[in-house]
Amino acid sequence: MLKNDLLLKAAKGENTERIPIWLMRQAGRILPEYRAVRSSVNGFKELVKNPELICEVTIQPVDILEVDAAIIFSDILVIPEAMGLNYEMIESKGPFFPKTITQAQDVAQLTTDVIPNLQYVFESIQLTKKTLNNRVPLIGFAGAPWTIFSYMIEGKGSKTFSQAKKMLYTNPVLSHQLLEKITTATIAYLQEQIRCGADIVQVFDSWAGVLSKAQYVEFALPYMQRISAAISDVPVILFAKDAHYILSEFGQTNCSVIGLDWTIDPLKARLEAPTKTLQGNLDPCVLYADVDTIKKEAEKMLQQFGNHRYICNLGHGVYPDVDFEKVKYFINVVKNFKG
């Protein structure tokens, strides 16, 4: 039995005594304790594959920031790697794929039998779950099929992801084949995370915003629907950054929670997805401000979302150069909010 199950209750639409809060990228560079662990290993990928260290950095924000959930420390790109497409994490630049997907043969060579290749994640989850000792829920996660697809084609970050989108327009059949394979692998991955102890899972569609609505509906939404439908044991959070046009469609999926970025009006989201719990959506830059501004902006947001069917978060990951004392202050404002 979880000692703090606020997040799960809110996700399921149950009343909670106060609003639960966690932050995307809460385990990471804002914490000196994380930076100490990070500098003790040789590169990001060494950290991602070390269950003891994963457990340590995953629990750090629960101890230090007193958030209402832990999210397993990992990367969305473990899936392409487990499917056979290796990536490098280049310091201060981001991910880079030496080989990208360009043709049918590349797609055919990818495996969807990813579970054996992801044992380090499952071990990390089991160890973290045990070490957490039911203090708070543990969040599992994966990248959305479109976002994983876009990295596999583009090979790196991009402002436009024009090469990935070019594939959608020039070879829709192959695009769907690749998206199908990613989806199959992702469902197996999330289900195994749940079997190992994840209490709730989030699907991150980080590059949703480069797609038109028509393309999102054709190439991204069906796979988000399929993932939501395949996971019935725990609540699913869908977060499609910058896809302001897709809220009502997400409202029709089997997901429990919809994550929002800070460009979305809370009241509009409530109208478009009235049966879902909403999560978000403070501008991460608010945490650069003085405490009075943080309090004012946070309370304005909390008033708009209301106390019911709401999980407090930022509208994107916390920026690494934010003072973690400001993050703690924000969390306390939320915890003390009376509505």
Place this chain on the structure above:
Amino acid sequence: MLKNDLLLKAAKGENTERIPIWLMRQAGRILPEYRAVRSSVNGFKELVKNPELICEVTIQPVDILEVDAAIIFSDILVIPEAMGLNYEMIESKGPFFPKTITQAQDVAQLTTDVIPNLQYVFESIQLTKKTLNNRVPLIGFAGAPWTIFSYMIEGKGSKTFSQAKKMLYTNPVLSHQLLEKITTATIAYLQEQIRCGADIVQVFDSWAGVLSKAQYVEFALPYMQRISAAISDVPVILFAKDAHYILSEFGQTNCSVIGLDWTIDPLKARLEAPTKTLQGNLDPCVLYADVDTIKKEAEKMLQQFGNHRYICNLGHGVYPDVDFEKVKYFINVVKNFKG
């Protein structure tokens, strides 16, 4: 008298015999003739300051693509430079400011008397206007104050522009002082472009999308309103990329035209800004597709916008690696569209 005044008629809300079309970045790397000119000079800034070459590359798409307008070839960053903040254009990386704005003294040192420093732009406009010989209208342009501000603080492109947004949250007074100065300079700049022959002007808010609606309304919209109100001789086009939340507010300004990116539903935009001409909004990636797909996607868009109060364009600049024969094909689909 302009021989082809379709763009101006559509901007003013008059009926046109067919839909006018031009493309953002139509003068540029898609054209072999542009690349020949570009490789004859030593860097982008040498090209931007050469009126004869500007005239040549500005008119190239009128000759080759047969678009319904020319847009003066320049860069939005000529304004910070004319105000006293120099920039470098780094090949395949983008703009870089060796010095950025960090404090009140930096803002105080900027001049708003930019006209003497921008004579190369005005000479380019005069020469181009004369050489065009009234074939099509000439579009002038400037960056929006928020976008110029964000470069002046951040010093380079960014996914988040978190440093520029940090300034808004931590020093709103200084932020407004800088935005005021940029606006004053921009109005003078656009008015002089018009005096020299620009028939219509567009204001590009390229980084609008990183702001929440509340921040856009506080730090960007008032300056867009002021620019729209200050320019009465020619129509003004406002284009705020990714600011899906601001259409009804733009609908209340003095602008004539609102530019839309491809994430905006044409029918929604018509509802939110019913008295304005709309411009856009094909996904630039459609031009990677085969001609049948281009025709289908273009005609679907044209049907949605309709023939009245509409200027056809992409939802952002044309991508440099698009085949210009595809661009020509798209333009002909639009010109032959019967509605």
